[in-house]
Amino acid sequence: MIDYYQYPDLNGHFEQFGGIFASETLMHCLKELSESYQKVKDSKAFQKEFHNDLAHYVGRPSPLYHAKRLTQTVGGAQIWLKREDLNHTGAHKINNTVGQILLAKAMGKTRIIAETGAGQHGVATATVAARMGLKCIVYMGEVDIQRQAINVYRMKLLGAEVISVNSGSKTLKDALNEAMRDWVSNVDDTFYIIGTVAGPAPYPEMVRDFNSIIGKEAKEQFDKQVGGLPDALVACVGGGSNAMGLFHEFLNDETVHLFGVEAAGHGMRSGQHAASINDGEIGVLHGNRTHVMSDDDGQIIETHSISAGLDYPGVGPEHAFLNLKKRAKYVLANDEEALNAFHLLTEVEGILPALESAHAVAYGMKLAQKLEKDKHIIINLSGRGDKDVHTIAALEGIEV
Numbered sequence: 482m483i484d485y486y487q488y489p490d491l492n493g494h495f496e497q498f499g500g501i502f503a504s505e506t507l508m509h510c511l512k513e514l515s516e517s518y519q520k521v522k523d524s525k526a527f528q529k530e531f532h533n534d535l536a537h538y539v540g541r542p543s544p545l546y547h548a549k550r551l552t553q554t555v556g557g558a559q560i561w562l563k564r565e566d567l568n569h570t571g572a573h574k575i576n577n578t579v580g581q582i583l584l585a586k587a588m589g590k591t592r593i594i595a596e597t598g599a600g601q602h603g604v605a606t607a608t609v610a611a612r613m614g615l616k617c618i619v620y621m622g623e624v625d626i627q628r629q630a631i632n633v634y635r636m637k638l639l640g641a642e643v644i645s646v647n648s649g650s651k652t653l654k655d656a657l658n659e660a661m662r663d664w665v666s667n668v669d670d671t672f673y674i675i676g677t678v679a680g681p682a683p684y685p686e687m688v689r690d691f692n693s694i695i696g697k698e699a700k701e702q703f704d705k706q707v708g709g710l711p712d713a714l715v716a717c718v719g720g721g722s723n724a725m726g727l728f729h730e731f732l733n734d735e736t737v738h739l740f741g742v743e744a745a746g747h748g749m750r751s752g753q754h755a756a757s758i759n760d761g762e763i764g765v766l767h768g769n770r771t772h773v774m775s776d777d778d779g780q781i782i783e784t785h786s787i788s789a790g791l792d793y794p795g796v797g798p799e800h801a802f803l804n805l806k807k808r809a810k811y812v813l814a815n816d817e818e819a820l821n822a823f824h825l826l827t828e829v830e831g832i833l834p835a836l837e838s839a840h841a842v843a844y845g846m847k848l849a850q851k852l853e854k855d856k857h858i859i860i861n862l863s864g865r866g867d868k869d870v871h872t873i874a875a876l877e878g879i880e881v
């Protein structure tokens with residue numbers, strides 16, 4: 482059996498995936514970052530401060546909740562929800578930004594930059610920058626700025642400067658490129674906070690580590706509340722940080738089945754989806770080799786999902802690796818299934834899931850139906866759905 486904790490290797494490779502695809506000038510920034518991260522990873526003082534912030538600022542531990550009515554409604558295995566929606570700011574993303582900003586401080590950086598698509602990572606970054614009193618610049622595509630006006634205003638309230646990116650398709654991938662460019666030119670005082678388990682090494686490892694608190698807590702909570710290990714874990718996959726955060730602690734526990742749920746959007750045959758593992762190519766995006774959504778010329782294409790957070794044209798390299806090794810299975814939920822799951826969870830448990838998380842709920846329910854009542858599934862509820870209420874109302878033709 483493979484020891485999954487040997488990965489990535491010293492150069493950030495998960496076998497053929499990951500690594501560093503970056504310009505010579507960026508290499509210096511990444512090397513400095515890697516060295517600093519390895520130092521704080523082993524530092525008791527850093528870990529103490531990080532865990533203190535998780536407890537008193539983020540509000541951890543998040544509960545592991547037995548969704549009894551959902552279990553009854555679905556029929557089959559017991560469904561448990563890891564409640565990342567109850568974190569400060571309403572999703573798992575804050576686990577990572579709290580960690581990275583502490584590292585920025587340890588490195589003596591005074592200027593924080595980030596890229597954002599839907600604005601959720603931008604808000605999570607602006608939040609911790611406000612708390613630390615650090616200057617924060619968020620790159621965002623012009624198209625996304627128009628689509629996500631509320632999150633843009635939220636970032637401004639938090640004191641961040643939002644820079645509109647007008648190149649290419651004016652969306653997330655162009656914002657990524659612009660943030661990288663900024664970093665190269667301002668490396669002396671600037672720290673780049675990436676929002677998912679993608680990017681060049683050491684980001685995939687670092688973002689995973691900061692989110693791995695999710696699985697550590699879940700393992701302990703499950704053992705205490707039920708005993709032993711769960712049978713399966715289910716999480717949605719955009720870049721893959723909430724999924725890696727839940728999976729990591731269980732990677733070497735062979736009996737625990739792992740399911741990453743990709744967004745099938747309007748359906749796989751429509752071509753309008755964001756399922757990079759199920760229907761992408763191997764390529765380079767965001768400084769690492771992984772599965773990407775690209776056309777015949779290798780150009781990154783626009784993806785579609787009802788949930789903005791899953792609308793990313795790649796996936797973290799560790800997921801590409803877990804797929805290759807068949808340690809995790811990557812499955813699908815489309816827009817309609819996610820919407821139905823959103824409504825059902827809201828109606829039977831009084832919990833509004835984020836549309837991203839609703840993809841995990843949709844697949845989790847299908848899985849539960851196939852299993853006996855004495856089996857247990859943990860679904861990562863990566864975020865709360867309040868942010869999506871307007872989108873859903875508009876889709877359903879309801880005026881609010």
Ligand SMILES: *Cc1c(COP(=O)(O)O)cnc(C)c1O
Nearest residue numbers: 719720721722723790837863864
């Ligand atoms: C951003 C986001 C996601 C997708 O990001 P991952 O890196 O794949 O976890 C999922 N759920 C919520 C609530 C998000 O905000």
